[in-house]
Amino acid sequence: MMVIDPYTLIAAVTVGGVLVGGGVHFIPVGGAPAAIATATGVGTGTAMLAAGSGMTGLITAAALTGQAPWLILASGAVGSMLMICITMLVGNLVYVFGVGCVPVSAKVDTDPITKLPQEKFVTPGTEGHGLPTVCYVSGTIGGALGGIGGGLVYWALYGALANPIFTLANRTDLSAAMVAGIFALSVFFVNAVIASYNIGGTIEGFHDPKFKRIPRGIVACLIASLVAGIFSLFLLPGFLGGI
Amino acid sequence: MDIVTGLAVVSLMGAAATIAGAAEDLESDIGSMSNPNSQVQLAPQMGNLHRIFNKAVSGEPVAFGTWAGIAGSVALILLPTGFGPLFSIATGAFIAALVHAVFATTSHLGRTTGSSRFEQPLFLDVVTQHLGPIAAHGFIVTFCMVGLSYLMWTALGHPFPLPMLAVMWGITIGAVGSSTGDVHYGAEREYQQYPFGAGIPVAIHGDITRMAELGARNSIDVVNFCAKYGGPLTGFCFGLIVFLSFWTTIVFGATGGVIAGIVIILLLIYLNLRIEIFARENYGEYKQEKMEEL
Numbered sequence: 001m002m003v004i005d006p007y008t009l010i011a012a013v014t015v016g017g018v019l020v021g022g023g024v025h026f027i028p029v030g031g032a033p034a035a036i037a038t039a040t041g042v043g044t045g046t047a048m049l050a051a052g053s054g055m056t057g058l059i060t061a062a063a064l065t066g067q068a069p070w071l072i073l074a075s076g077a078v079g080s081m082l083m084i085c086i087t088m089l090v091g092n093l094v095y096v097f098g099v100g101c102v103p104v105s106a107k108v109d110t111d112p113i114t115k116l117p118q119e120k121f122v123t124p125g126t127e128g129h130g131l132p133t134v135c136y137v138s139g140t141i142g143g144a145l146g147g148i149g150g151g152l153v154y155w156a157l158y159g160a161l162a163n164p165i166f167t168l169a170n171r172t173d174l175s176a177a178m179v180a181g182i183f184a185l186s187v188f189f190v191n192a193v194i195a196s197y198n199i200g201g202t203i204e205g206f207h208d209p210k211f212k213r214i215p216r217g218i219v220a221c222l223i224a225s226l227v228a229g230i231f232s233l234f235l236l237p238g239f240l241g242g243i
Numbered sequence: 244m245d246i247v248t249g250l251a252v253v254s255l256m257g258a259a260a261t262i263a264g265a266a267e268d269l270e271s272d273i274g275s276m277s278n279p280n281s282q283v284q285l286a287p288q289m290g291n292l293h294r295i296f297n298k299a300v301s302g303e304p305v306a307f308g309t310w311a312g313i314a315g316s317v318a319l320i321l322l323p324t325g326f327g328p329l330f331s332i333a334t335g336a337f338i339a340a341l342v343h344a345v346f347a348t349t350s351h352l353g354r355t356t357g358s359s360r361f362e363q364p365l366f367l368d369v370v371t372q373h374l375g376p377i378a379a380h381g382f383i384v385t386f387c388m389v390g391l392s393y394l395m396w397t398a399l400g401h402p403f404p405l406p407m408l409a410v411m412w413g414i415t416i417g418a419v420g421s422s423t424g425d426v427h428y429g430a431e432r433e434y435q436q437y438p439f440g441a442g443i444p445v446a447i448h449g450d451i452t453r454m455a456e457l458g459a460r461n462s463i464d465v466v467n468f469c470a471k472y473g474g475p476l477t478g479f480c481f482g483l484i485v486f487l488s489f490w491t492t493i494v495f496g497a498t499g500g501v502i503a504g505i506v507i508i509l510l511l512i513y514l515n516l517r518i519e520i521f522a523r524e525n526y527g528e529y530k531q532e533k534m535e536e537l
Contacts (some may be wrong), residue, residue, distance in 0.1 A: 035278035035421075037442035043278055044421040048304045052418020055411040059395075060488050064497055065402045071497055078491075078504035083415065083484050085511040090423045090480035098472050099430040100440035102522040105258065120528040125444025129430075136515045140508060143521050149474035178400035185411070223288075 005161035006236070010229035012156030016184075017151040017191045017225025018218055023052045023145030024195035025214045027084065028135035029207045033127065038203050040105050040128030040135060042091055046196035047189065049084070050146055054188040056083035057147030061154055062181055068154055076151025077144040086145035089130050095130035103130025107204050113137055128204075138205025146188070154184040160236055179235055187228055191221045249493040252398040257486030260416075263387035265478030267307060267416050268424030270380035273373055273462045273467045274347055275301045277421045279429025284354065287361035289449035293365055297358075297460040297479070298350040298372045303425075304417030306346075308410045309386065313340040314385035315392060315409030322405075328393055336386035343381040351498040363367065373462055388412050391485065399489065412485075419481045427473030432465050465500050471481050516520075 004012070030041030030050055042049055060079025061072050092103050103122065104121040106128035111118060114133045120130050131139070161176035198217035203210045244252075258430070273296060282301035287293070308314050318335035322328065332454050348370065355365045367420035392408035395401040401408060416435075435452045456463040487507060 019468060026342055032278040032281040035426055035429040036433065036448075037426065038445060039449070039454050042292055042422045043429065044418060045278075045302060048302050049422060055415045055418075056484060058489060059403070059408070059411055060492075062402055063399070063489070063492065071501065074501045074514055075492075075497070078501050078508070079488050081508050082504060083419075085515075086480055086484050086487070087419055087422050088513055089515050089518070090476055091426060091516055094423055094426045094473060095430075096518055096522045098427040098476075100444070100526065101430075101442050102520045103524050114527070115520075116519075116523070117532045119429045121523065123444065123529055125446055126442040128468050129442040130519075131515070133512070133516050133520055136512060140512065154289050162270075177408060178404055181411075182406060205257035214349060 003162070004156050005110070006160070006233055008028070009156050009160045009232055010226070013187060013229030013232050014150050014222060014225045016152035016156070017228060018221050019145045019149030019152065019186050020054065020188055021191040021195045021221025021225075022214065022218055023142040023149060023197065025191050025203065025211060025217060026138045026142030026145065026206055027053075028088075028131060028139050028203065029199075030202045032111055034129070035204065037099050037101055037123070037129040038094065038126045039202050040107070040130065040132070041202060042088060042131065046199055047192040049087075050142070050192040050195070051189060052087075053080045053084040053143045054146045054150045054192070055185070056080055057143070058150045058154060058181060058184055058188070061147070062177060065158060067179060073148045073151045073154045076154075077147035080147025081140055081143040084139050086137075088136055088139055092131050099129070101129045103132045103135075104128050104134050105134060105204055105207070108134070108170070112207050113205035127202075133209050134207050135205045138207070141206070149185050149191075150188050153181050153187045157183050157232060157235065160232075173178070183232060184237065187225065190228060194220050194224055249258075249399075250490070252394055253489045253493055256350045257395050259387040259391040259394075259479040260485035261482030263384045263391070263416060263478070264419060264481030264521055266380045266383035266387070266472045267412065267420040267481075268370060268474045268477035269466050269470055270384060271303055271420055271425055272428050272466045272473070273380065274298045274377045274463055277425045279425055279433055282429065282433050282449060284358070284448040286451050286453075287363035290361075291450060291453060292363055293451065293453045294369050294457055294459050294461045294466070296351060296369060296377075297354040297513060298347050298377075300350040300353065302417070303421040304414045307417035307420075308413035310381055310385050311388040311413030311416075312338045312406055312410040313342055314389045315406035316345060317465070319388050319405045332389045333427035335365045335389055336382050337373060338479070339385045340378040340382040344378040347374060347377045369461055376463065376466070384416070385409075415484070419484065420477050423480050426471035427476075428465060428469050432468050439452065441529070458522060477494070502512075513525065
């Protein structure tokens with residue numbers, strides 16, 4: 001297994017956090033309005049859906065602990081994408097067959113991917129409903145970025161905790177996986193919440209005008225993740241007075 | 244582990260996840276958790292007093308992460324005492340159900356008190372009627388969640404400890420339930436006096452359906468409806484997530500599993516497109532005269 005030095009750890013947590021924060025901007029969430037078919041997107045909060053998909057990615061990434069780094073990141077991305085893709089598909093089944101409305105976006109006249117017209121299918125008085133293809137693809141990209149980011153943080157911290165320089169005699173692989181998992185979970189929540197503040201409620205995906213705010217969100221996530229990366233050094237046994 | 248045993252374990256996990264998913268959505272319908280509750284909270288402000296249970300003081304993912312975490316922690320403590328995994332997990336789920344009932348009571352009382360300036364009454368019979376189903380559905384969810392986490396922890400040898408797996412799956416099931424089944428409650432059951440086949444315009448927000456098939460509607464009437472579509476679909480969704488997340492790795496190995504996962508994702512994107520086109524062809528465009536009926 002690759003041993004991670006402190007500088008690589010800080011870099012990995014920072015990059016992982018930025019990937020998570022950037023990925024959240026791709027995920028189409030409509031919050032409470034989407035839950036009553038008044039807005040396009042998944043009917044839940046930004047941070048909550050991103051966290052749900054990130055948890056699945058983290059679980060699948062951790063299942064391959066000890067494997068090659070690219071495999072851990074790929075597994076995290078696939079787990080995260082699977083969660084969000086299945087959730088969006090079943091969400092659409094509810095919109096189409098349970099509510100009886102067409103998945104449609106109110107932010108664009110035609111779907112940028114399928115070129116299908118949107119405006120005439122939007123219920124008057126609403127901001128769209130369901131998840132058209134462009135939102136679906138955007139959400140899949142967001143899931144992939146989030147899964148890679150979460151997996152990167154987990155891989156780096158697990159590798160650092162397993163470094164013989166910092167390892168105490170009674171430390172086991174189980175505790176290293178646990179600490180790395182909880183820290184990755186925390187980094188995920190921090191960046192998901194920062195991104196959702198930047199989004200300010202609802203976003204349909206990369207075609208939404210709000211998506212232009214992404215540079216500001218990435219800078220904020222970069223700063224927060226860098227601080228989190230520096231603080232992660234305190235988790236290393238014997239380093240800077242860590243546990 | 245050989246493929247047959249692995250598949251048996253993953254199938255069992257998928258079955259537990261399916262039951263948990265369905266029960267989770269139905270719990271959030273009885274307790275009016277999550278985003279559709281915004282309308283339940285808004286209704287008294289629009290002059291529409293109701294008998295719907297209202298306990299959404301926390302996001303569904305965080306709440307279910309907490310219940311599953313409590314159940315998983317208690318189960319982990321009881322496991323070495325020799326009572327066996329089934330008894331330990333059931334006891335953990337029972338303790339979580341008790342905490343859940345306390346949470347439901349205090350949050351409902353708090354939420355209703357918050358609406359008192361709009362003359363929304365607190366119905367004590369609503370509290371007593373709904374607590375049992377809320378705690379019971381919560382018990383089913385946490386029992387299945389900790390059960391599938393236990394299978395992952397022991398049979399699949401996952402590196403995360405039992406309570407942590409339970410918390411993480413709890414957060415995921417909350418996100419899934421909030422994103423899928425709750426839409427059936429929010430966009431359909433809450434607005435049943437309006438014609439089927441449209442989104443909910445902003446102009447009618449807060450005008451929720453308050454009369455049931457007989458008498459005033461309460462949240463038991465809501466769950467009776469949502470159990471026929473939203474609940475089972477949520478179960479199907481979460482079961483599929485848990486099953487496919489591990490099925491690919493067990494059947495195709497680590498690298499093959501990643502490739503198989505990507506193929507499944509591409510198929511899902513195509514399936515979503517087919518559903519979108521089906522809806523467009525069968526439902527058609529909205530016409531102005533139809534909306535005037537609203």
